[in-house]
Amino acid sequence: MVQSVRAVLWGIFLALGIGALVVFGIVWPVFEAFFGRELASTALPVGIVVFAAAFAFYYGGMIAAYKAPYRRRLHGVIVGVTSFAVSPLLNLGASALATNTNDPFVNLRTPGAMLITGVLFVVVLAASYVGARRGESLHAHNEKVTRDLERRRSSREGAGS
Secondary structure (H helix, E strand, O other): OHHHHHHHHHHHHHHHHHHHHHHHHHHHHHHHHHHOHHHHHOOHHHHHHHHHHHHHHHHHHHHHHHHOOOOHHHHHHHHHHHHHHHHHHHHHHHHHHHOOOOOOOOOOOOHHHHHHHHHHHHHHHHHHHHHHHHHHHHHHHHHHHHHHHHHHHHHHHHHHO
């Protein structure tokens, strides 16, 4: 159980780190240099966030699947699901500290925001699933290589005596 939680946490933290790095460290300064501060009023930031989420959760799902003790694909997908489940809890805590309201969904009152959130959820699930499949295949490949190396090592040791 601890290994499963650890694998999913690895995936979440990697996805959040890559996502923040892509959005705030690489993409945003470049776009801000070309478009200035008025970039926030366009649809371009939404596309950037969706791309960054797909990119980040692909790798998050991959590392979770690779490090999981069993059911690797499921662990990879849980990275995306858990991230969306934890987000309202963090918003609830932040909104309770900032104001007296306890509404974690205060920014989801418009149909556009709900649509963007739904698209983001589907993209995150799809990317983490594809990443989980990749992590599963990487783990299987590395296990096969390790078994082959061990078999060769034991056959050399048996032939040398």
